[in-house]
Amino acid sequence: MTQATSFIQVSKDSDFPIQNLPYGIFxxxxxxxxxxxxxxxxxxxxxxxxxxxxxxxDAVPQLGDRA
Structure with a gap:
């Protein structure tokens, strides 16, 4: 299986590589x-x-007022 590559430079020891995408609020x-x-x-x-x-x-669903 081919490993995903990132368009953003990420250090090898990062907790958040392209294979681990945590969502959060900011x-x-x-x-x-x-x-x-x-x-x-x-x-x-x-x-x-x-x-x-x-x-x-159209691939991005809309949350409307629920977001």
Missing amino acids: SLVHDPTPRVGVAIGDQIVDMPALAATAAFG
Whole structure:
């Protein structure tokens, strides 16, 4: 089986390689609204921002008011 590779540089001893994607809630100093993110290495992927780019087309389900 082929191992997944990351588009983000991740150290070999990281707890969050591309094979282990933990979801969490985060906010920013300039925007304290909580939102869902996924850790990859020492980076956070902002899931609502990613979904807003339409990079995945219709593959991203909508949570509506439940989020």
